[in-house]
Amino acid sequence: MRSEEEILGAATRHLNADPTASMAGLAEAAGVSRATLHRHFASREDLLRALGERATRRWEESQDAxxxxxxxxxxxxxxxxxxxxxxxxxxxxxADDFGFALTDHFVNRIPELVAWATRLEDREIAFYAACQDAGVLRPDLPVRWLSNTVYGLMISVRESLRRGDVARRDAPALLLGTFLAGAGPTPGPTPGPAMGTSRAPQNDHDGGRA
Structure with missing residues (x-):
């Protein structure tokens, strides 16, 4: 019998490929019956909430680690x-969890998950700002741009892995190389917008962080 964690992992991967998948489709992808899936999660909304909580918890664990x-x-x-x-x-x-949580509109409308994610994003932005002050990251870029760049790259990692465009073992170096090539310190001044640019409020077309 598959564990709940295995079911959540399979459901995440399937939803990344088919965001509108039904509970029947998700049960099949997880290798369990619909009855088994419903014993774990009474509704599709309950499953999505659990996936959002799992992704946000892993985000926090990555920061802690x-x-x-x-x-x-x-x-x-x-x-x-x-x-x-x-x-x-x-x-x-x-990457699968981040990609799902960053783009699922239902997850991004659950108030407690939005509040949790906002706290983690603020924590991460403070870290990026400290990296800028220390010369680890370029100081001429808005700090929220750096945060959003990581956001975008995580979607790229998810899609590249899902489509088989890159090997999983190569993904960390590709992410780091791409991010640091653009955001790492440069030998000379690089034109860029002024610091302190605020992030625009999210709307219905903005995936946001779950």
Whole structure:
């Protein structure tokens, strides 16, 4: 018998390929009967909520594993650079979960998940800002642009893995290389918008972070 964690993983992967999948389709993808799926989750909405909670919890665990708060407080560029790499590598491991949570509109309308995600995003933005101050990331880019760039790259990782465009073992280096090539420190000044640009409010067409 498949565990609930295995069912959630299979459901996430299937929804990334078919966001409108029914409970019957999700049960088939998970290798369980509809009755078994309904014993775990009474409705599709309950399943989506569980997937959103799982993804958000993993996001927080990735931040914790990298110890980004302590790294930012240390002011040590080497420690921050290491924390950045650890966190982004962890994000790649959970690319399926991130990709789902970042784009599912139902998940992004659950108030408690939105509040949780906002807290995690603020925490991450504070870390990126500390990295900018320490010269680990470019200081001329709006810090929320850096956050949104990671958001976009996680969607790219998810889709590239889902389609077989890249090998999973190559994804961490591709993510880090792409992000740091654009956001890493440069030898000379690079034109860019002024710091402090605020993020536009989300609307119905903005996936947001779950």
């Amino acid at each position: 990298a110890d980004i708060d302590a790294a930012a407080a240390s002011g040590d560029p080497d420690r921050m650079a290491t924390a950045l790499r650890v966190m982004l590598n962890a994000f790649v491991v959970d």
